[in-house]
Amino acid sequence: MTLSLPQHYREILKGLGEDPEREGLLDTPKRAAKAMQYLCHGYEQNLDEIVNGALFASDNDEMVILKDIELYSLCEHHLLPFIGKAHVAYIPTGKVLGLSKLARIVDMYARRLQIQENLTRQIADAVQQVTQAAGVAVVIEAKHMCMMMRGVEKQNSTMNTSVMLGAFRESNTTRMEFLQLIGRSK
Incomplete structure (x- = not known):
């Protein structure tokens, strides 16, 4: 079974000793995944589209x-x-x-x-x-x-x-x- 990006972030939180079920972290895996996708959106672009x-x-x-x-x-x-x-x-x-x-x-x-x-x-x-x-x-x-x-x-x-x-x-x-x-x- 392949984990989704938010699931990976959930596992990272666990690996750090955090409780991903606590109130402040409930949506963190989803937010972190969305942030990482935005920070790396250059992979979805190419030079021809940019120059247009x-x-x-x-x-x-x-x-x-x-x-x-x-x-x-x-x-x-x-x-x-x-x-x-x-x-x-x-x-x-x-x-x-x-x-x-x-x-x-x-x-x-x-x-x-x-x-x-x-x-x-x-x-x-x-x-x-x-x-x-x-x-x-x-x-x-x-x-x-x-x-x-x-x-x-x-x-x-x-x-x-x-x-x-x-x-x-x-x-x-x-x-x-x-x-x-x-x-x-x-």
């Missing part, structure tokens, strides 16, 4: 940046949240992507069990695939509850990851312009 044809012809060949895209994800090692922001840039080659699509791409990959290093790469590769840009850059900075709430308990640590593709990787000037514009270089 929102590529528009443009003569712009200058850097396009969307800064401070908040993100919420779950560490695949401990199932604890990491919370932060992403900065995404690309250099168009004849087409620009609808602005909200960059944030939706970040969310689609963040709403899966992740490690930040892979999340950064997945976002960059997706933007490159969709836009065929001359270059793509992604920087993510996040605080990890698995470092803050347990383990080494370092409350003020922030992890930064970056992926630079195309012109951002090949040209130090382009990379430095991006980093200056997002406020990460002096």
Whole structure:
């Protein structure tokens, strides 16, 4: 017999020494299952649906940046949240992507069990695939509850990851312009 997600949460409560029949916990397995499904709804999305044809012809060949895209994800090692922001840039080659699509791409990959290093790469590769840009850059900075709430308990640590593709990787000037514009270089 396969247990449903709420039944699994009920078993977790028992395993922790709790009584899932006590008043405060009666609906917790159902609520926890619903929350986890929401937190991981990125698995139900795909890039084509997210972009939905929102590529528009443009003569712009200058850097396009969307800064401070908040993100919420779950560490695949401990199932604890990491919370932060992403900065995404690309250099168009004849087409620009609808602005909200960059944030939706970040969310689609963040709403899966992740490690930040892979999340950064997945976002960059997706933007490159969709836009065929001359270059793509992604920087993510996040605080990890698995470092803050347990383990080494370092409350003020922030992890930064970056992926630079195309012109951002090949040209130090382009990379430095991006980093200056997002406020990460002096």
